[in-house]
Amino acid sequence: MPPRSSPTARQQRLGGELRKLREQSGMSTQQAAALLGVDRTRIPNIEAGRFGISAERVRTLAFNYGCPDTALVDQLATMAQERDRGWWEGHRGLLPPALIDIAELEYHASELHTAVTTHIPGLLQTEEHARAVFDTAVPPLPEPDLEARLALRLRRQEVLDRDRPVSYEAVIHEAALRMRFGGAEVTRAQLEHILEHSDRDTVSVRVIPFAAGGFPGAGQSFTYVSAPVPQLDTVQLDSSHGSLLLDADMKLRRYRGLLDRLRGLALSATESRAFIRAIALDL
DSSP states (O other): OOOSSSSOOOHHHHHHHHHHHHHHHOOOOOHHHHHHTTTTTTHHHHHSSSSSOOOOHHHHHHHHHHHOOOOHHEEEEEEEEHOOOGGGGGTTTTTOOHHHHHHHHHHHHHHEEEEEESOOOGGGGHHHHHHHHHHOOOOOOHHHHHHHHHHHHHGGGGGGGGSSEEEEEEEEHHHHOOTTTOOOOHHHHHHHHHHHHHHHHHHEEEEEGGGGOTTTTTOOOEEEESSSGGGGGGEEEEEEEEEEEOOHHHHHHHHHHHHHHHHHSOOOHHHHHHHHHHEEEEE
Protein backbone atom coordinates (compact mmCIF):
# COMPACT_ATOMS: atom_id res chain seq x y z
CA MET A 1 0.00 0.00 0.00
CA PRO A 2 1.50 3.41 -0.99
CA PRO A 3 2.05 6.00 1.74
CA ARG A 4 -0.60 8.66 2.32
CA SER A 5 0.30 11.91 0.64
CA SER A 6 -1.83 13.98 3.02
CA PRO A 7 -2.63 12.21 6.30
CA THR A 8 -5.52 13.67 8.27
CA ALA A 9 -5.04 15.29 11.66
CA ARG A 10 -6.53 12.20 13.29
CA GLN A 11 -4.14 9.87 11.46
CA GLN A 12 -1.24 12.09 12.46
CA ARG A 13 -2.44 12.09 16.06
CA LEU A 14 -2.48 8.29 16.18
CA GLY A 15 1.08 8.18 14.87
CA GLY A 16 2.15 10.95 17.24
CA GLU A 17 0.79 9.11 20.27
CA LEU A 18 2.61 5.94 19.23
CA ARG A 19 5.80 7.98 18.91
CA LYS A 20 5.31 9.35 22.45
CA LEU A 21 4.90 5.84 23.84
CA ARG A 22 8.00 4.62 22.02
CA GLU A 23 10.13 7.54 23.16
CA GLN A 24 8.95 7.14 26.76
CA SER A 25 10.00 3.50 26.61
CA GLY A 26 13.48 4.42 25.37
CA MET A 27 13.09 2.15 22.36
CA SER A 28 14.58 3.09 18.98
CA THR A 29 12.71 3.01 15.68
CA GLN A 30 14.86 0.07 14.64
CA GLN A 31 13.86 -1.90 17.76
CA ALA A 32 10.20 -1.07 17.22
CA ALA A 33 10.43 -2.18 13.59
CA ALA A 34 11.91 -5.49 14.72
CA LEU A 35 8.86 -6.09 16.93
CA LEU A 36 6.62 -5.86 13.86
CA GLY A 37 9.01 -7.55 11.46
CA VAL A 38 9.13 -4.56 9.13
CA ASP A 39 11.81 -2.32 7.67
CA ARG A 40 13.02 0.31 10.15
CA THR A 41 11.77 3.11 7.87
CA ARG A 42 8.19 1.92 8.39
CA ILE A 43 8.06 3.13 12.02
CA PRO A 44 8.79 6.83 11.26
CA ASN A 45 6.19 6.68 8.48
CA ILE A 46 3.60 5.18 10.85
CA GLU A 47 4.41 7.81 13.47
CA ALA A 48 3.97 10.59 10.89
CA GLY A 49 0.60 9.18 9.82
CA ARG A 50 1.85 8.39 6.33
CA PHE A 51 1.25 4.65 6.81
CA GLY A 52 -1.66 2.99 8.56
CA ILE A 53 -1.31 0.34 11.24
CA SER A 54 -3.62 -2.42 12.40
CA ALA A 55 -5.23 -2.45 15.85
CA GLU A 56 -3.37 -5.69 16.61
CA ARG A 57 -0.02 -4.08 15.87
CA VAL A 58 -0.93 -1.04 17.96
CA ARG A 59 -1.49 -3.37 20.90
CA THR A 60 1.77 -5.21 20.19
CA LEU A 61 3.74 -1.97 20.24
CA ALA A 62 1.96 -0.60 23.31
CA PHE A 63 2.61 -3.84 25.23
CA ASN A 64 6.29 -3.86 24.36
CA TYR A 65 6.57 -0.15 25.11
CA GLY A 66 5.30 -0.97 28.59
CA CYS A 67 2.23 1.27 28.41
CA PRO A 68 0.05 0.52 31.47
CA ASP A 69 -2.92 2.64 30.35
CA THR A 70 -5.36 0.15 28.86
CA ALA A 71 -8.01 2.80 28.16
CA LEU A 72 -5.55 4.79 26.05
CA VAL A 73 -4.40 1.67 24.20
CA ASP A 74 -8.02 0.72 23.49
CA GLN A 75 -8.70 4.14 21.98
CA LEU A 76 -5.55 4.04 19.86
CA ALA A 77 -6.58 0.60 18.60
CA THR A 78 -10.02 1.97 17.76
CA MET A 79 -8.44 4.83 15.80
CA ALA A 80 -6.30 2.32 13.91
CA GLN A 81 -9.38 0.32 12.92
CA GLU A 82 -11.07 3.28 11.24
CA ARG A 83 -11.16 2.50 7.56
CA ASP A 84 -14.45 4.04 6.38
CA ARG A 85 -14.29 7.45 4.75
CA GLY A 86 -16.27 9.95 6.81
CA TRP A 87 -18.73 12.27 5.09
CA TRP A 88 -16.19 15.11 5.42
CA GLU A 89 -13.87 13.37 2.95
CA GLY A 90 -16.26 14.39 0.20
CA HIS A 91 -15.12 17.97 0.79
CA ARG A 92 -11.41 17.20 0.61
CA GLY A 93 -9.78 18.95 -2.31
CA LEU A 94 -12.56 21.56 -2.32
CA LEU A 95 -11.67 23.23 0.98
CA PRO A 96 -8.52 23.75 3.11
CA PRO A 97 -7.53 20.55 4.96
CA ALA A 98 -7.82 22.33 8.34
CA LEU A 99 -11.58 22.73 7.84
CA ILE A 100 -11.93 19.02 7.09
CA ASP A 101 -9.91 18.16 10.20
CA ILE A 102 -12.30 20.20 12.37
CA ALA A 103 -15.29 18.23 11.09
CA GLU A 104 -13.50 14.94 11.79
CA LEU A 105 -12.52 16.04 15.31
CA GLU A 106 -16.08 17.07 16.14
CA TYR A 107 -17.51 13.82 14.80
CA HIS A 108 -15.33 11.67 17.06
CA ALA A 109 -15.51 13.92 20.16
CA SER A 110 -17.18 12.84 23.37
CA GLU A 111 -17.62 16.48 24.48
CA LEU A 112 -17.11 19.88 22.85
CA HIS A 113 -16.47 23.14 24.71
CA THR A 114 -16.33 26.39 22.74
CA ALA A 115 -15.41 29.89 23.90
CA VAL A 116 -16.00 32.78 21.47
CA THR A 117 -15.83 36.57 21.69
CA THR A 118 -17.03 38.11 18.44
CA HIS A 119 -18.62 35.28 16.47
CA ILE A 120 -21.46 32.87 17.10
CA PRO A 121 -20.06 29.32 17.33
CA GLY A 122 -20.23 27.53 13.98
CA LEU A 123 -22.26 24.64 15.41
CA LEU A 124 -24.99 27.10 16.45
CA GLN A 125 -25.11 29.29 13.33
CA THR A 126 -28.15 29.49 11.09
CA GLU A 127 -27.61 29.21 7.35
CA GLU A 128 -28.41 32.90 6.84
CA HIS A 129 -26.05 34.02 9.60
CA ALA A 130 -23.23 31.78 8.37
CA ARG A 131 -23.66 33.09 4.82
CA ALA A 132 -23.49 36.68 6.09
CA VAL A 133 -20.28 35.88 7.99
CA PHE A 134 -18.68 34.32 4.91
CA ASP A 135 -19.74 37.37 2.88
CA THR A 136 -17.40 39.53 5.01
CA ALA A 137 -14.27 37.61 3.96
CA VAL A 138 -11.34 39.63 2.61
CA PRO A 139 -10.72 39.08 -0.22
CA PRO A 140 -14.28 37.99 -1.09
CA LEU A 141 -14.77 34.24 -1.36
CA PRO A 142 -15.56 32.93 -4.85
CA GLU A 143 -19.16 31.72 -4.97
CA PRO A 144 -18.27 27.98 -5.28
CA ASP A 145 -15.90 28.25 -2.31
CA LEU A 146 -18.49 30.10 -0.22
CA GLU A 147 -21.13 27.47 -0.97
CA ALA A 148 -18.70 24.66 -0.13
CA ARG A 149 -17.81 26.25 3.22
CA LEU A 150 -21.46 26.82 4.01
CA ALA A 151 -22.36 23.22 3.20
CA LEU A 152 -19.56 21.93 5.42
CA ARG A 153 -20.56 24.16 8.33
CA LEU A 154 -24.18 23.09 8.21
CA ARG A 155 -23.27 19.41 7.89
CA ARG A 156 -20.95 19.69 10.93
CA GLN A 157 -23.98 20.65 13.02
CA GLU A 158 -25.32 17.10 12.74
CA VAL A 159 -23.20 16.13 15.75
CA LEU A 160 -25.81 17.97 17.86
CA ASP A 161 -28.76 16.24 16.18
CA ARG A 162 -27.69 12.62 15.76
CA ASP A 163 -29.15 9.75 17.81
CA ARG A 164 -26.32 10.07 20.34
CA PRO A 165 -25.52 13.79 20.17
CA VAL A 166 -22.21 15.11 21.42
CA SER A 167 -22.35 17.03 24.69
CA TYR A 168 -21.81 20.68 23.77
CA GLU A 169 -20.99 23.73 25.87
CA ALA A 170 -20.71 27.23 24.37
CA VAL A 171 -19.41 30.21 26.33
CA ILE A 172 -20.33 33.27 24.26
CA HIS A 173 -19.40 36.88 24.95
CA GLU A 174 -22.13 39.52 24.69
CA ALA A 175 -20.20 41.14 21.82
CA ALA A 176 -20.83 38.11 19.62
CA LEU A 177 -24.55 38.21 20.36
CA ARG A 178 -24.80 41.87 19.35
CA MET A 179 -22.87 41.60 16.07
CA ARG A 180 -25.50 42.11 13.35
CA PHE A 181 -24.21 39.90 10.57
CA GLY A 182 -26.88 40.03 7.88
CA GLY A 183 -28.92 42.72 9.62
CA ALA A 184 -31.45 42.82 12.44
CA GLU A 185 -33.81 40.13 11.12
CA VAL A 186 -31.04 37.61 10.51
CA THR A 187 -29.57 38.38 13.95
CA ARG A 188 -32.93 37.95 15.68
CA ALA A 189 -33.46 34.60 13.99
CA GLN A 190 -29.93 33.61 14.98
CA LEU A 191 -30.55 34.43 18.65
CA GLU A 192 -33.83 32.49 18.61
CA HIS A 193 -31.95 29.55 17.09
CA ILE A 194 -29.47 29.63 19.98
CA LEU A 195 -32.34 29.71 22.48
CA GLU A 196 -33.94 26.67 20.85
CA HIS A 197 -30.71 24.69 21.05
CA SER A 198 -29.93 25.81 24.59
CA ASP A 199 -33.14 24.13 25.74
CA ARG A 200 -31.66 20.71 24.94
CA ASP A 201 -30.21 18.51 27.68
CA THR A 202 -27.00 18.05 25.70
CA VAL A 203 -26.39 21.75 24.95
CA SER A 204 -25.30 24.42 27.43
CA VAL A 205 -25.02 28.10 26.47
CA ARG A 206 -23.42 30.55 28.91
CA VAL A 207 -23.04 34.28 28.25
CA ILE A 208 -20.23 36.54 29.45
CA PRO A 209 -21.76 40.05 29.63
CA PHE A 210 -19.88 43.27 29.01
CA ALA A 211 -20.39 43.97 32.72
CA ALA A 212 -17.98 41.14 33.57
CA GLY A 213 -15.14 43.38 32.40
CA GLY A 214 -11.86 42.08 31.04
CA PHE A 215 -11.10 38.39 31.01
CA PRO A 216 -8.28 36.05 29.95
CA GLY A 217 -8.23 34.88 26.35
CA ALA A 218 -10.44 37.75 25.20
CA GLY A 219 -8.63 38.02 21.89
CA GLN A 220 -9.19 34.47 20.69
CA SER A 221 -11.82 31.85 20.00
CA PHE A 222 -11.16 28.21 20.71
CA THR A 223 -12.79 24.82 21.01
CA TYR A 224 -11.70 22.20 23.51
CA VAL A 225 -12.40 18.78 21.99
CA SER A 226 -12.68 16.09 24.65
CA ALA A 227 -11.83 12.56 23.55
CA PRO A 228 -12.89 9.31 25.27
CA VAL A 229 -9.57 9.49 27.16
CA PRO A 230 -8.03 12.86 28.20
CA GLN A 231 -4.63 12.08 26.65
CA LEU A 232 -6.29 12.38 23.23
CA ASP A 233 -7.98 15.75 23.85
CA THR A 234 -7.33 18.54 21.34
CA VAL A 235 -7.63 22.32 21.36
CA GLN A 236 -8.63 24.00 18.11
CA LEU A 237 -7.75 27.70 17.80
CA ASP A 238 -9.68 29.74 15.26
CA SER A 239 -8.37 32.86 13.55
CA SER A 240 -8.63 34.76 10.28
CA HIS A 241 -5.41 33.01 9.21
CA GLY A 242 -6.85 29.54 9.66
CA SER A 243 -7.11 26.84 12.28
CA LEU A 244 -4.43 25.52 14.62
CA LEU A 245 -4.63 22.22 16.55
CA LEU A 246 -2.84 21.81 19.89
CA ASP A 247 -2.42 18.60 21.87
CA ALA A 248 0.65 19.07 24.09
CA ASP A 249 -0.11 18.29 27.73
CA MET A 250 0.83 21.78 28.94
CA LYS A 251 -1.38 23.41 26.30
CA LEU A 252 -4.33 21.19 27.19
CA ARG A 253 -3.97 22.07 30.87
CA ARG A 254 -3.77 25.76 30.03
CA TYR A 255 -7.00 25.74 28.04
CA ARG A 256 -8.84 23.63 30.60
CA GLY A 257 -7.88 26.26 33.14
CA LEU A 258 -8.96 29.04 30.80
CA LEU A 259 -12.36 27.40 30.33
CA ASP A 260 -12.80 27.24 34.10
CA ARG A 261 -12.01 30.97 34.37
CA LEU A 262 -14.52 31.83 31.65
CA ARG A 263 -17.23 29.71 33.26
CA GLY A 264 -16.66 31.62 36.48
CA LEU A 265 -17.35 34.92 34.67
CA ALA A 266 -20.35 33.71 32.69
CA LEU A 267 -23.99 33.94 33.67
CA SER A 268 -25.82 30.74 34.58
CA ALA A 269 -27.62 28.87 31.81
CA THR A 270 -30.99 30.25 32.95
CA GLU A 271 -29.66 33.80 33.24
CA SER A 272 -28.02 33.46 29.84
CA ARG A 273 -31.29 32.49 28.18
CA ALA A 274 -33.02 35.53 29.65
CA PHE A 275 -30.09 37.71 28.56
CA ILE A 276 -30.26 36.45 24.96
CA ARG A 277 -34.03 36.99 24.86
CA ALA A 278 -33.57 40.59 25.99
CA ILE A 279 -31.03 41.26 23.22
CA ALA A 280 -33.39 39.73 20.64
CA LEU A 281 -36.24 41.94 21.82
CA ASP A 282 -34.09 45.03 21.37
CA LEU A 283 -33.53 44.31 17.68
